[in-house]
Amino acid sequence: MPNVDLKESKDWQMDSDISIIDEITTLSSDLNLTAVTAVENIVDDICTFWVDKNQLVQLMQVVRHDLTHPFDMCFDLTAIDETERQHKAAHLQDFTVSYHLRSYERNIDIRIKVGLSSADKHLESICAFWSNANWYEREVWDMFGIVFDNHPYLTRILMPQTWQGHPLLKTHPARATEMEPFTLPPYQQDKEQAALQFDPEAWGMKRQDDNNDFMFLNLGPNHPSVHGAFRIVLQMDGEEIVDCVPDIGYHHRGAEKMGERQSWHSYIPYTDRIDNLGGVMNNFTYVMAVEKLAGITVPDRAKVIRIMTSEMFRILSHLLFYGTFAQDLGALSPIFYMFIDREKLFGIIEAFTGARMHPSWFRIGGIAQDLPKGWEVLVRDYVNYLPKRLDEYEKMVMKNSILKARTIDIGAYSTQEAIEWGVTGPGLRATGYSWDLRKQRPYSGYDQFDFEVPTGNKGDCYDRCRVRIEEMRQSIRIIEQCLNNMPEGPYKAEHPQTTPPVKSKTMQDIDSLIPHFINVSWGPTIPAGEVFMSVEATKGIMGYHLISDGSTMSYRTRIRTPSFPHLQMLPLISKGQMVADLIATLGSVDYVMADVDR
Numbered sequence: 259m260p261n262v263d264l265k266e267s268k269d270w271q272m273d274s275d276i277s278i279i280d281e282i283t284t285l286s287s288d289l290n291l292t293a294v295t296a297v298e299n300i301v302d303d304i305c306t307f308w309v310d311k312n313q314l315v316q317l318m319q320v321v322r323h324d325l326t327h328p329f330d331m332c333f334d335l336t337a338i339d340e341t342e343r344q345h346k347a348a349h350l351q352d353f354t355v356s357y358h359l360r361s362y363e364r365n366i367d368i369r370i371k372v373g374l375s376s377a378d379k380h381l382e383s384i385c386a387f388w389s390n391a392n393w394y395e396r397e398v399w400d401m402f403g404i405v406f407d408n409h410p411y412l413t414r415i416l417m418p419q420t421w422q423g424h425p426l427l428k429t430h431p432a433r434a435t436e437m438e439p440f441t442l443p444p445y446q447q448d449k450e451q452a453a454l455q456f457d458p459e460a461w462g463m464k465r466q467d468d469n470n471d472f473m474f475l476n477l478g479p480n481h482p483s484v485h486g487a488f489r490i491v492l493q494m495d496g497e498e499i500v501d502c503v504p505d506i507g508y509h510h511r512g513a514e515k516m517g518e519r520q521s522w523h524s525y526i527p528y529t530d531r532i533d534n535l536g537g538v539m540n541n542f543t544y545v546m547a548v549e550k551l552a553g554i555t556v557p558d559r560a561k562v563i564r565i566m567t568s569e570m571f572r573i574l575s576h577l578l579f580y581g582t583f584a585q586d587l588g589a590l591s592p593i594f595y596m597f598i599d600r601e602k603l604f605g606i607i608e609a610f611t612g613a614r615m616h617p618s619w620f621r622i623g624g625i626a627q628d629l630p631k632g633w634e635v636l637v638r639d640y641v642n643y644l645p646k647r648l649d650e651y652e653k654m655v656m657k658n659s660i661l662k663a664r665t666i667d668i669g670a671y672s673t674q675e676a677i678e679w680g681v682t683g684p685g686l687r688a689t690g691y692s693w694d695l696r697k698q699r700p701y702s703g704y705d706q707f708d709f710e711v712p713t714g715n716k717g718d719c720y721d722r723c724r725v726r727i728e729e730m731r732q733s734i735r736i737i738e739q740c741l742n743n744m745p746e747g748p749y750k751a752e753h754p755q756t757t758p759p760v761k762s763k764t765m766q767d768i769d770s771l772i773p774h775f776i777n778v779s780w781g782p783t784i785p786a787g788e789v790f791m792s793v794e795a796t797k798g799i800m801g802y803h804l805i806s807d808g809s810t811m812s813y814r815t816r817i818r819t820p821s822f823p824h825l826q827m828l829p830l831i832s833k834g835q836m837v838a839d840l841i842a843t844l845g846s847v848d849y850v851m852a853d854v855d856r
Contacts, residue, residue: 278305278366282320301550302789304358306369308349314372315382321359321368322387329359329368331677332388334818335395337402338805341376342428345786345808352376353404357384358790358803358818362677362691365698374404383409390680393826401426401514411461416507416855419453425515432512432519456491461503463493470495475837479508483586483841486851490828492837499835504825509855517815521781522548522622522756525812530616532817533853535578536796537571537607538564541620546701547791547802548622551784552756558745560624561703566637566740567619568793569733570607573644574600575796576726576733579848583723584655586845587664592655599647606636622782623757624750634741641738648730656724665719669831669843672717679830680823683798684725685847689717695794709735719846726848756782781810797821797848817856821849 300306309317321329338354340346351373360367372381383406384391395406396415403424406412414421423430431437442450456474458465465472478489487508493501516528529540542564549556556564577600581593604614609630611617619626655661671681673689686693694711696704712728714721751757758777763770786808792801798820807813824847832840 278364278368281325282307282317282368300369300789301787302791304367304369304790306371308371308373311372311374311381314370315384317370318357318384318387321370325361327361327363329361331360331362331680332357332384332391332394333360333367333680333799334358334801334803334816335384335391335398336803336816336818337398337404337426338814339402339426339428343805343807343813349373353379353402355381355398355404356803362693379404380407381405382407385410388680389678390823390826393822400424403427413460414507416510418450418507420450425512430515432515456503458493463501472500477837477840479505483844485582485844485849488825488851488854490840492832492840494837497836499832499837499840502829502832502840504828506825506851506854509851511856513856514815514817517812519811521810522784522812523778523781525815526620526622527616527618530618531852532819532856533575533796533800533821534615534850535571535575536800536853537567537574537615538611538617538619539568539571539793539795540800541618542568542702543791543793543795543800544802544804545620545622546793547789547804548756548784550789550791551787551804551806552622552753552782553785554623554751554753554756556624556702556751557748558703559628559747560749560751562740562744563625563629563749564620564702565704565707566737567607567610569736569740570603572733572796573730574603574607575848576730577603579726579845580651580655580723583845583848584661586841587661589655589658589661592651595647595654596651599644602643603640606633606640609633609636621750621757623753624748628749629744637737637741641734641741644734645731648727651727656727662720664838664842665723665846667716668719668839669835669846670716670718671827671831675827675830676717679827681798681827682820682823683794683796684722684729685717685798685824687711688714688721688725690715695792695799701791701793707736707739719842722846722848756784783808783810784812792818795820797850797853798824800853819853819856821847821851821853824849825854 307317335357338356340350340354341352343350353374353376355372355374357370358367359370374381381404383395385395392410393415395409396412398404399406399412400414400417401424413419417425458474473494475492475494476489477492478484479487484490489505491503491505492499513528513532517525520528526541526544529544530537532540577596581596584592607617608614610633611619611626671689673686673691676686676689676691690713692711692713695701697711709732712725712732714725754773758774759770761774764774784806786806788805790801790803792799800820801818803816803818804812805814831843835843
């Protein structure tokens, strides 16, 4: 870690880039797009454009194809029910559809927003511009009832096909106690079973062609190689996969809806469960988003501790991936050795936080408590221990001829395909594209650390595994720099409206006890506004898009997870594979269904 004071470093901030506004406005004028305006009062500094719904397609043509350096990734697509919002601009209608687009060449993001009325919840699909918009549009229809005209197949994606209503509408109950007791009489059970039957024709598939009769095979939802409750319907020509339909939603538990009924503080434990292998890294992006809204400056010591523990969870997640990936391909021994390494690291996490997989340790303004005495010894022992183990695994796994035969040139995709389908993280870097949020858009002081960004060459199963192995080595480098350069000072910001006073002071004076009680029981009041923050999580880029209405709870909590778009890509990369190849491909993607379904 360079000898630079963290106070001199500044977190990367989205460059509003007036040239983008000028360029889009000029091209829009050429196409007579009169309803395009730029909104500059978003706290995250992402350029935000509003467009009339009837001119959306023309504007998407501009930003996707007509710009010199176009916005090549549909990073996220979501909606907001504005009907109960108190602090809103006059131009807001009943619903807002928000398109979050990214240009990798420019290293800049923009938002395009469209307002809709309750009487006309129709909007043109943009699947023709970005392939991965398919699932996002299905999710918006599922959750909000907004119809995307000319969508390839607009059907529910997270909720059961028999579900009544759209859960993220403000009129939809947020708690089970607000609904009638659940019952499942025989006639309803028959309907549920019938809804699960796969209809190939509805997905544009044929049961036969001139020469073949196709077979449809269910892989999952209860199968060890799909790593969770996840079903893939395979269209088979003999042993070859012709096409497939990923069927998600079995883990859906309404994490975004829960954000509308929990206080800003009490929602932190819910974030732990999004990527159940990511631990505190799930807290990271959420608390940074709240801090951005509230204008909280995090102390340097808290920043470095956050980075150190986040990289520990990156190692924990990658070790589990490494072991299960080898297991999926027939090597049973490695996972037992790697679980020993995970247990050693979990021991350190438990010493720090009092918990293991889901410590919920980050807080708005810092962390829950300071590091315990003797933490340096624990961390240094592990930093010295793991690299030698990784060298042993290299011989055991990566040089194994069977594993190489089953993974090299299997499940490969290009950089262009990865960006088109919204792939981020190791899956993108395995194609040879060196793009890591910690480098390109440093946050929380990552720009002060010395580490490399591992990349692959072919974007195949082997490269995706190789990249994660090298990332563990880089995480060790980062943790060692944290160990050697840990700043002194407070571990939590002193911000009275959002961060409770230190617990030990509450037993000494009433002026600490009262605000502590109010802030913990009612939660802080966060200023009205909108923000998006993201981190380079274990499986790709995870982000939180938060809207505050000036109350103790979030008005809208949008969670952009990496695994959701990654699974959407399966039909592309599985065609022509054998089922055994698909097992290798699934393992190399490194997804968790809680991250997909939320």
